[in-house]
Amino acid sequence: MTVLSSIEVRRLFDDLRRAPSTAGRYAPHKPLLLLLALARLQHGRTGQFGFVEVEESLRQLLTEFGPSNARNTRHLPYWHLQSDSGGHLWQLHLPAELSQHPRAKAPSLTLLRGAEVTGGLHPDVEQALHSNPALLVEMARLLLDNTFPDSLHEDIASVLGLDLTPPGQFAKEEPPSYDSTARRRRDKAFRDQVLRAYEYRCCVCGFDLRLGHLPVGLEAAHIQWHNVGGPDITTNGLSLCSLHHKLFDLGAFTLAPDSLKVVFSEHALAGSRGLSGELQHHGKDLLRPVVAEALPAPVFLHWNWTNVFKKDARRFA
Known part of the structure; x- marks a missing residue:
């Protein structure tokens, strides 16, 4: 060996x-x-x-x-x-x-x-x-x-059941860092540009809580994921609260590329809350950014629809 x-x-x-x-x-x-x-x-x-x-x-x-x-x-x-x-x-x-x-x-x-x-x-x-x-x-x-x-x-x-907490320090003989050929640098300005474009609110539910001047619980989500080639540009970003960011990345919902309506998956079940819970957003229009140039690009929406969204889509009422 x-x-x-x-x-x-x-x-x-x-x-x-x-x-x-x-x-x-x-x-x-x-x-x-x-x-x-x-x-x-x-x-x-x-x-x-x-x-x-x-x-x-x-x-x-x-x-x-x-x-x-x-x-x-x-x-x-x-x-x-x-x-x-x-x-x-x-x-x-x-x-x-x-x-x-x-x-x-x-x-x-x-x-x-x-x-x-x-x-x-x-x-x-x-x-x-x-x-x-x-x-x-x-x-x-x-x-x-x-x-x-x-x-x-x-x-x-x-x-x-995988524990991601490092047990102690790495061996002294070798550094803990590694160079990944698949990793690209992230643009630090991406988050601020996306949140500003959507006026610091979740574009699905409108969540816009601040502590003083600091937005709380808002995140800039990549429509086409960064680690599979999604660029750090506003048209590939959505301002989402942490809950809707998680649901978006899990494929529970996406945006219809042709209408920008919120589309939930048939696999997303709301339990006893039904349409008073998250499914109330199904079929609703995206809360649009302040400028049309920041609207999500169809190419990225199609990528998300194909690769992440858990098909099939729920029907619109």
Whole structure:
């Protein structure tokens, strides 16, 4: 077994193949499976595992945090990860009937369930993470940062039972920082420009509380997420209260690209409050920005509708 340094482990996780950010594709399958593997390891569950052991957990994660119908391709990352990072991040042990199966084409879901395949983090990587719990947390945060908006990190960790608190300090021999090829610098002016355009109020519910001159609970949300190529410009931003920001990033609602009406998903259930709760905003017009030039651009709204919104949409009354 090779003893990997923290820097080598970071490089393997950072070399994970992703859809090009310029294409604006949102593909969380591999990061979610790796986060699931990290959570297992954090809870002392070492060694490889069969696909059926994690299938239901992965299906749930993709249902909650992936595009519509992502759960139908939940078997793909388990197979395709073996080709990432030079084959040094994820390893599969294949039975004879799959030993000659082309790596570029995953077996069917049924075949992967039935075959005696085991897989998981490469033993060298697992050993490095197991011996350095702080590095494990850092890799979990890297996957979250590179794939999901900040508003979803704690929710994903909670579903996984993954503790994101670093246990003590990082090893002194190596720095805790890493260079991510997928991360872009954020424009610090983005938040103020978006909030100002919407007169410091939530464009869904009108929330506009201030403490003195300080807006409270208002956030600038990216319509097309920043980590998948969404630019820091006003036409890709919405001023949302923290609640509606979370609901927006979860795909509970979006904006109709043609009318800018608020559209809630059929999967968003309001319980006993019904239409007196959040669903009262369904079908309502967006509270428009002060200048037409700041209106959400259709290209970003289409991206959100395609990649984040949990289809199908509720009907308008």
